[in-house]
Amino acid sequence: MRILVVDDDPSSLMLAQTFVEELGHSCVTATDGDMAWRLFIEYQPEVLVSDRDMPGLNGVQLCRAIRKAARDSYTYIILVTSAGEHGDQLSGMEAGADDYLTKPLDPLALETRLLAARRVTSLHEQLAKYRTELAVLARTDPLTKLRNRLTVADDLDLLHRRSQRYGRSYSLALFDIDAFKPYNDTYGHQAGDEALRRVAQALDRRARQGDTVYRYGGEEFLVVLPEQSPPAALNAVERLRAGVELLGIPHAGSPSGLLTISGGVSSYIAGRQVSGHELLREADLALYRAKATAPNIVVGCDPIGVSAAGLSTSAEYLAPDPEDLSGSLASGTLAPADTDGGPSLAASLAGRAGLVRPEEAREQVAAEHHADEHGCVHAAIVTPSGGPGT
Ligand SMILES: [Mg+2]
Numbered sequence: 001m002r003i004l005v006v007d008d009d010p011s012s013l014m015l016a017q018t019f020v021e022e023l024g025h026s027c028v029t030a031t032d033g034d035m036a037w038r039l040f041i042e043y044q045p046e047v048l049v050s051d052r053d054m055p056g057l058n059g060v061q062l063c064r065a066i067r068k069a070a071r072d073s074y075t076y077i078i079l080v081t082s083a084g085e086h087g088d089q090l091s092g093m094e095a096g097a098d099d100y101l102t103k104p105l106d107p108l109a110l111e112t113r114l115l116a117a118r119r120v121t122s123l124h125e126q127l128a129k130y131r132t133e134l135a136v137l138a139r140t141d142p143l144t145k146l147r148n149r150l151t152v153a154d155d156l157d158l159l160h161r162r163s164q165r166y167g168r169s170y171s172l173a174l175f176d177i178d179a180f181k182p183y184n185d186t187y188g189h190q191a192g193d194e195a196l197r198r199v200a201q202a203l204d205r206r207a208r209q210g211d212t213v214y215r216y217g218g219e220e221f222l223v224v225l226p227e228q229s230p231p232a233a234l235n236a237v238e239r240l241r242a243g244v245e246l247l248g249i250p251h252a253g254s255p256s257g258l259l260t261i262s263g264g265v266s267s268y269i270a271g272r273q274v275s276g277h278e279l280l281r282e283a284d285l286a287l288y289r290a291k292a293t294a295p296n297i298v299v300g301c302d303p304i305g306v307s308a309a310g311l312s313t314s315a316e317y318l319a320p321d322p323e324d325l326s327g328s329l330a331s332g333t334l335a336p337a338d339t340d341g342g343p344s345l346a347a348s349l350a351g352r353a354g355l356v357r358p359e360e361a362r363e364q365v366a367a368e369h370h371a372d373e374h375g376c377v378h379a380a381i382v383t384p385s386g387g388p389g390t
Contacts, residue, residue, distance in 0.1 A: 001025050001118060004045040006036035006062070007080070008054035012103065016049055016080075019107045023114060033057030037065060045075055046121045047114065049101075052081040052088050060088075060095045067096035074124035076117035080105065141215040143193055144200035149216050153277075159226055160268065160276035167270035170226045171233030173240070174283040175203070175261045177219040178295035182253035195259055199244050206243040208236065221261075222283075230267040234300045237265050241298050260296035263287060267303040274303075 003025045007013040013029055020027040028043050030036035034056030040048065048066065052059040059079050066075055079092035079100045089100045098120065099113050141148040156172075163170050177183070177199060184192040196219065203221055204213045216222040223240065225233050241263055249259035264287025266279045274282075282301045290299040 001046040001114070001121070002028070002043060003047045003049060003114075004028050004030065004036060004039055004043060005049045006030040006033065006054065006059075007051040008032055009051070012051070012080075012105065016105055016110075019105065019110050020049070020114075022107075023111055025114070033059070033062050036062055040066060040075070041069075044071070044073060046073070047076045047078065047117045049078045049080060049110075050097075052079055052085075052092065059097075060092050063092060063095040063097050072128050074121055076120050078110075078113050078117070144197055144215050146200050146204065146213050146215045146221070149214055149222070152214055152216070152222060152280075155212065155224065156276040156280065159224065160279075163226070163268055163270075168227055169229050169267060169269045170224070171228045171230065171237075171265055171267040172279050172283040173223040173225065173233070173237040173263050173265045173298075174216065174280075174287045175221040175223070175240070175244075175263045176287055176291060178260045178262055178291075179251065179253050180219040183251055183259060186252055195249055198247055198249065199259070199261065202243045202247055203240055206240050211236075222280075228267070230265075230269065230300065230303055233267055234265055234298065237263050237300075238298050241296070245296065254295065256296060262290040262295055263298040264290055265298060265300040267301075269303050272303055 003020050005013060005016045005020060005027055006029070007016060008031055010031075013031065017027050017029055025047075028039055028045065030039050032055040033050075036048070036050065037057055039045075040062075048062075050059040050062055057065065059081075063077055063079065066077065077097045077099075079089070079097040080103060081088045081092065081100055082103055092100055099116065101109055101113060139147050139151050159170055162168070177195070180192070180195075183195060187195075196215075200213070200215060200221065203223060207213050207223055208225070210226055212224045214222040214224070223237070225236060228236065241261055244261045245256070245258055247259070250257060251259040254260060264283045264285065266282035266286060268274065268276075268279055286299040286301040290297050293299070
């Protein structure tokens, strides 16, 4: 074990060091409490053998400081007091010492204390290991091994603040497997699980390094794309969509005969007055717009249109400039949203009233009307130009 010994009396210190090293432990020594504190921080010992009375921090103060310092590992503390000073022993234990010894130090007594110390510190190590494993498990979706939605809020908050501070863009993409319930009904839930795993793998494999893919809900996936401008994000998201189509998973209930996904994209760009949570809702609305239009498409919510119009509501759907986007889409063509024939956003929202809170629905309906007054179409729709391989 790594053992820190501190004593202001040179002969006591040397004696303790000799015993510790003879028992096969590595030993670092300090001659006062302040030095011991510095070495504790630097050396992270498993055991501290500390004199009670010494210059700087005394043994009791040192115990207290160590117990107050929040650390993952545990340091077993043995306080060394003068014989007969029962009050000192008690105050030391109260301050966080695990055990005490009296001077002069007896090698056998020290050895027994160190055996107990090893037992206690290894228990703490195991506990720390289980805690770490549990924390990972709690964040991991057992079926797909992707991160689950538990950490989305924290991760997004961190990314949002960093992007705001440094004036960088990022994008969010929400995907949903098209006609997944019919897939389960036709092929069974085992096949459904396997499809979820394969879609998850495809998204994870095709996402850039630095992007994070989450299983967001039953058949919903969220991809967080840091440092992505809106056109580049649409491009990347379109590639993810195409990647799932390319898996070639048969789906009799799908128009293409294959299992496909639809996606909604939202973006943060420097200066936008929008929160991460609102961006998530924009992606959700874009996804909903996609689902209401056709399967196997990606819909982007244009952040430039939103900020240029000076709008602060998050539910605006304005078309990006097709000139900007068409050039950046490697495998898709840009089609204007169908403002007449397609289901209106309000109607779509009414269709899933159970999922949308009334105040959100009201805002979205208001937003739709606002967009209409300005003569804007609601969504940029990226459609695949021709099935797998395109
Ligand atoms: Mg002393």
